[in-house]
Amino acid sequence: TAPTFNVQWQPGPPCKVLGSPGQLLQVLMNLIQNAYDAAAAQPGVPPSLWIIGAVEGANVVLRLRDSGAGIAPQHMGHLFDPFFTTKPVGKGTGLGLSISYGIVDQHGGHLSADNHPDGGALFTLELPLLVV
Numbered sequence: 100t101a102p103t104f105n106v107q108w109q110p111g112p113p114c115k116v117l118g119s120p121g122q123l124l125q126v127l128m129n130l131i132q133n134a135y136d137a138a139a140a141q142p143g144v145p146p147s148l149w150i151i152g153a154v155e156g157a158n159v160v161l162r163l164r165d166s167g168a169g170i171a172p173q174h175m176g177h178l179f180d181p182f183f184t185t186k187p188v189g190k191g192t193g194l195g196l197s198i199s200y201g202i203v204d205q206h207g208g209h210l211s212a213d214n215h216p217d218g219g220a221l222f223t224l225e226l227p228l229l230v231v
Contacts, residue, residue, distance in 0.1 A: 104138075105148070106150065122206075133195065134220070137220060140167060157227060158225045163221070164215045211225075
């Protein structure tokens with residue numbers, strides 16, 4: 100049986116960014132997989148992810164919040180370091196967030212992490228809005 104993953108999507112207004120579709124898809128897939136892994140590790144709570152899109156100033160912003168335990172304070176400064184992982188041996192390489200950070204940076208954007216006030220991790224992906 101397939102795992103349950105409750106995803107709530109609030110897309111925001113239509114907008115475009117300039118960049119490599121494959122690389123940006125890699126970033127989103129990594130953030131979604133990490134959100135699932137964190138949320139699925141919470142016993143008795145159905146794994147959930149909320150994705151909210153917005154245009155803020157000159158940026159397209161995606162906020163991804165999971166229903167996991169959040170990010171431990173001692174890990175906050177290392178999330179984007181190469182080979183840093185909180186996953187068990189054999190479950191993660193510690194490269195996903197580091198590579199994602201680099202891709203977003205190469206696209207002129209910013210990737211950040213925090214804990215959501217209502218619980219869970221909150222990743223914010225900002226990319227320059229393409230004005231056409």
